[in-house]
Amino acid sequence: MKVWSAFLIFLFASLVFGQHPKDEIVNSVGMKLKLIPAGSFWMGGILESETPVHRVHITNPFYIGVYEVTQEQYMKVMEKKPAEYTGPDMPAGVTWNEAAEFCLTLSEKTGDFYRLPTEAEWEYAARGGLEKKRYVWGDQEISVENGTLQANVSDES
Numbered sequence: 001m002k003v004w005s006a007f008l009i010f011l012f013a014s015l016v017f018g019q020h021p022k023d024e025i026v027n028s029v030g031m032k033l034k035l036i037p038a039g040s041f042w043m044g045g046i047l048e049s050e051t052p053v054h055r056v057h058i059t060n061p062f063y064i065g066v067y068e069v070t071q072e073q074y075m076k077v078m079e080k081k082p083a084e085y086t087g088p089d090m091p092a093g094v095t096w097n098e099a100a101e102f103c104l105t106l107s108e109k110t111g112d113f114y115r116l117p118t119e120a121e122w123e124y125a126a127r128g129g130l131e132k133k134r135y136v137w138g139d140q141e142i143s144v145e146n147g148t149l150q151a152n153v154s155d156e157s
Helices: 071-078 096-110 119-127
Strands: 024-026 032-036 039-043 054-058 062-065
Touching (some): 039 119, 062 119, 071 096
Antiparallel strands (some): 032 062
């Protein structure tokens, strides 16, 4: 099942830019990457699957993709079509294994290191400095009932 299109937004690049890395870079495939500084945050939540809440330390700064990997970018690296639906600017809807293979191939082609994030790295980057919020998007619960269904999910709209 092709479910990783939104997850491919979170590609990491190694810091190979010396002591003063740039805040944003664009790689040779045209992917815009944002520098995420090292830091700490409280991870976990009220759901049983997210407990216990615990302190996580991200010890190294890293780059993360600002946007989803597009089909055009995927095709430049993998030399094959990534999804059933087409369009150069549409997300590359791929499996986790295909996303990991994309990172490996991109690393080989560029000489830089790319990988998928850990759950902690993704949550830290997604929080964007919102240290004391209940969820990565803030404090408001997302539900269909209150009309706030959003953020990397599919709906009728």
